[in-house]
Amino acid sequence: MVQELAANFWSVLVNFWTDGVLGIDFTRLLIVAGILIFFYVLRGLFARIVLVTVRQWAKNTDTNFDDMVIEAVSPSLKLLVVTVGVFTAGQYLALEGIGGVIIDNLVRSMVAVAFFWALYNITKPLTLVFKRLEAVLTREMVDWLITATRIGVVLLGLATSLQIWGIQVAPLIAGLGLFGVAVALGAQDLFKNLLAGLSILVEKRFGVGDWVMVDGVVEGTVEQIGFRSTRIRRFDKAPVYVPNTEFADSAVTNFSAMTHRRIYWKIGIEYSASKDQLQQVRNGIEAYVLNNEDFAKPPEVPLFVRIDAFNDSSIDIMLYCFTRTTVWGEWLEIKEQLALAIKGIVEGAGTGFAFPSTSIYLESLPAGAPEIFEPPKQVGTDA
Known part of the structure; x- marks a missing residue:
């Protein structure tokens, strides 16, 4: 009787171990966990050996651009090592049907994230290239260009990830068209401020650090020119956020542009x-x-x-x-x-400065007025 119960219990354990989770036995799951742990450890070794060696090499060069690029792509390279581990584990499992599709999409998504993450971070060292445009454009416009580039990378990465999972971006954008129109109507001031900010940068009316005065609004030092507003620090050190349209509708005096x-x-x-x-x-x-x-x-x-x-x-x-x-x-x-x-x-010159004064001339006394008292002159006496 006891032997029969033990045999049945062991059969349950074997079946549980064999059935595992979603049809994958625990032996294979443990192997998959081992693969992921191995590649996670490999990620740390990669960071300590390969990346440290490359950084040391970059420090010996004459430019800082390569150092900045290496720092920018390092997180993405670490993620790629983990991605290789997920891909290896997926190949070992050899899942079919929906499971295989999920693993495949997950790996592709991780590759896309690593790529666009690196591209987003690379925009920082690219600022060195953009800075050369300051001879043609203003520094503020270059900053706007960098920000717009980063936003574009994020949107492109998001669209790519959605496409990988079968979500069509074009119909989604079309479906949001009416909503976008409604938002645009409600955000007219936002677009006006955006266009006004662009006109400020294109016309080079003022830049960060300039002392400006907006008639009837504020006077102070420009600290930041944003998409919607410009931050001006008054001389009492209080910040004032001025909508960009104020610069289009009001007279702006740039005292920093004075020659004398x-x-x-x-x-x-x-x-x-x-x-x-x-x-x-x-x-x-x-x-x-x-x-x-x-x-x-x-x-x-x-x-x-x-x-x-x-x-x-x-x-x-x-x-x-x-x-x-x-x-x-x-x-x-x-x-x-x-x-x-x-x-x-x-x-x-023997003269002096004048000060406001009033002289009163009296030609005659009015009728009935008392005579002016004149004190008697003192006569000196000899002792």
Whole structure:
């Protein structure tokens, strides 16, 4: 009785081991697991031996391009080693029907993923090639080109993977046509901003790092020009995200494109100054600007130092000149030195700066008003 039970139980175990999972006995499954583990270990050895050797060779070359390419394709090469293991295991199993199709599609998908993964990563070292286009295109447009290339690689890889599994991409795109139209109608602002961003880059209105002012919107330094908006850092360090259409609908001043920086002053001199004193002040200011290398000279830029107007409380001298530097800090320093020089010129001429004042002249007292009290003069006495 016991022997019969033991024999039946052993028969159940043998049948279970033989039937396995989905008709594949456990012996073959263990062999498949061993194949996959072997190739996974082989992947590690490949990374430690082959890739390390190739990297060491690339470091000895004169360019960094090969180093970047090797780093870009390394993950894909490791995946290919595992793919070979999956392919070997599939060949060993020799499945027929739906199982064989799944294994075949899985291997092809892994190859496609490895290929497009490598292609996506290679776009990074290709930036060195794209950078050469900056002589023709702007740096921002080159960045857009790189981003568009990466998006294209991702979409192409996705379409290839769907095609491998029998999902037709063309009918899928056609089926999404009406949905795309609806999305396009709802995303008109997105496309407007995209076109506006392209126009910014094509026309080279400004670039990253430029100091710009958008009338009624913001003034600051451009940090990023995106597909939809541009990030501008205000001088208080707060970031402002401006839709690209604002640059198409508003006046944009690019201060970084200045060739010179202007100083425009009105210098008020006292009315008590004589004609000769006014002439001396004017000539002294003009001589200082003309003899100072920090200022641009005519005919490169206009320069005016003229007695301009008789104001309410002063005789105004107009100073209109340009510095060679456009750097704000340097411009402030030059302007400070100019102010000190003008102070010395005015004082040296024996006159002074005017300030707002009002004089009241009283011709007669109104009727009934008390007489003006005049204190008696003190008479000195001898001791």
